[in-house]
Amino acid sequence: MSHKVVLPIGPYHPLQEEPEFFRLYVEGERVVDIDIVIGYMHRGIEKLSESKHYDQSAFAVERICGICSNSHPFAYVLAVENIIKLEVPERALYIRAIIAELERLHSHLLWLGLAGHFIGYNTVWMWAWKYREPVLDIFEFITGNRQHYGMMKIGGVRRDIEDKDIPQIRKMIDGLKPALDMFKGAVMDDPVIKARLKGVGILTRQQVIDWCVVGPTARASGVNIDVRRDEPYAVYDKVNWNVIVENDGDIFCKAVVRILEMYESVSIIRQCLDKMPKGEFDANWKDVPPGEGIGRVEAPRGECFHYVRSDGTNQPIRHKIRAPSYMNVASDKVGAVGYTISDATLTLAAVDPCYCCTERTTVINKPDNKKIMNGWDLVKLSQEKTVRLRKEMKLDE
Amino acid sequence: MLILEQVKNKLGDKVIDIKIDTPRRVYLALRPKDIREATRVLFKVLGFRFITATGIDTPKGFEILYHFSYDRAGMILSVKVLIEDRKEARIDSIATLFPGAEWIEREMWEMLGIDFTGHPNMKRLLLDEDWPEGKFPLRHEHES
């Protein structure tokens, strides 16, 4: 008779009675069910937006998520520009694309590092984050901040990319390519990583459609959607790039999609730097007329959607925000079930949720409803599996 | 535009009004009672992707916009319904058709107090357990 075990996951005391973000129910070694309790990050930003001017909301929505901190203001300003029917100057469109692709680079490198940490390859973590630093440096001298750049503005961008800074950006981008080659080789050729990630955490094509999943998580299961191509914004229809799609839907495919997307980001940034015309980077606008608008962008995690309704005053009467993770995390209900607890951390991390969210996980033993492990324990389990595999493969002899 | 013609054909007189704001931003007005069938047509028959739903408290009642994306054409079709009865605001759940709509209906219920008939798992999503019953943050009478 199988014995269901609860593994509490969370950096908090195991005896504490509180709902964690992820509650995994296990029987023996297998995850049989999962409760997802969100709301820890809920801070009422949609309601706050109704009491802010249109300009202020652009800053407010940056703080929804630190990692996608550019995507939210980007989708928001597109929504408002959709109401005003405002044309944005071409230079601003190029700058927007450059910032967005730099964000994709930093986000995917961050994910790669965390995945490496969860597997137990801390060198991957350190190297991925080391190569992330130059990207953050570029953000700092273009925008003044490593995160929360405040670049998106209704009508254009807040700051220009000055010509004198462009050689530095090119140098950084060029320096990234050998690192990407290294990561690609490290992930795609390593037998242990293949053993850990192939066939694990599979989301089928039909599940992606039924759960309305977006982003690299969807593209790893053969669902070919990407807002940059489907509804081009900024200059994505003026530069050459590829949508990366894989078909097996497992974590390995999700990793491959993200790594190959980074090459595309590098290429897009290079082309934008080459083609960017001189000129204005900000359009004038007066009022937001009554109406409604929708803006969406392809954030690193997938489609980020904003809907804004205006009544002609200087504050929106409704601002609806849908982050990509809202759809992707919900799909863990099917995506994380059926795998072992050693794979649980990786499976949850594969859809690229907030870092903090993966921390708050609890594992529960189904028969006696006892909590037995927390998030740190799960990470350790995952790392131990790698050690075991390496022994079995006699890699460290 | 081809897909819009197909939508109009299949939905017929369920469509009360249509607004083509731009070629990629189309708004259809429907009656609340037709939402499940309309969603079935859009999602299962025509292959639209469900993005999310927006619930709004307006002077005329609760408006819900169901946003669907037709990725091949890069078009967003938003289906608007107006629920006039504020005291007993109710509409059929579309989560019975596909699980991707479960969370957003839970959110609209707790933020606006709209009941989604037939929802498989109606419970709070974002608000804490101690949040008082009967208070809905996105209703305009609710102060920040």
Added chain:
Amino acid sequence: MDFKTRVLTKSLFVFHAACSPCNNCDIEILDVLTPRYDAERLGITLVGSVRHADVLLVTGVPTRKTAVRIKKLYEQAPKPCLVIAVGGCACGRIMFRESYMSPCALDELLPVDAYIPGCPPKPEAILAGVVKLIKKLRGEG
């Protein structure tokens, strides 16, 4: 300075306690451990259990869902335990003070020993803040 404090400040076990952050501060805290900033050379290590913590690095704004837990967490940490508020949200709630989800600021729940403002504070700022606190405890001004 007493023996306990002297020992404490030689090697700090830091526990990262998140309320409801946007994750930026959390990532910058992790960044402090990476080679460029390398907090480990200063004897600062991240621990997985609050039972081992000397310092709570708190990020994010306390909301209705997280205020109770952050308080419980503090109560479970062995004393003396220092609390450092990292980031604008933890220091003073910034734009969230009008939110229906935020009942109070962090320092109304816990005694805060140091505030590191910023949105997010850079890893250098986080390190500088921790070092300043250590120096203060050692009476080095």
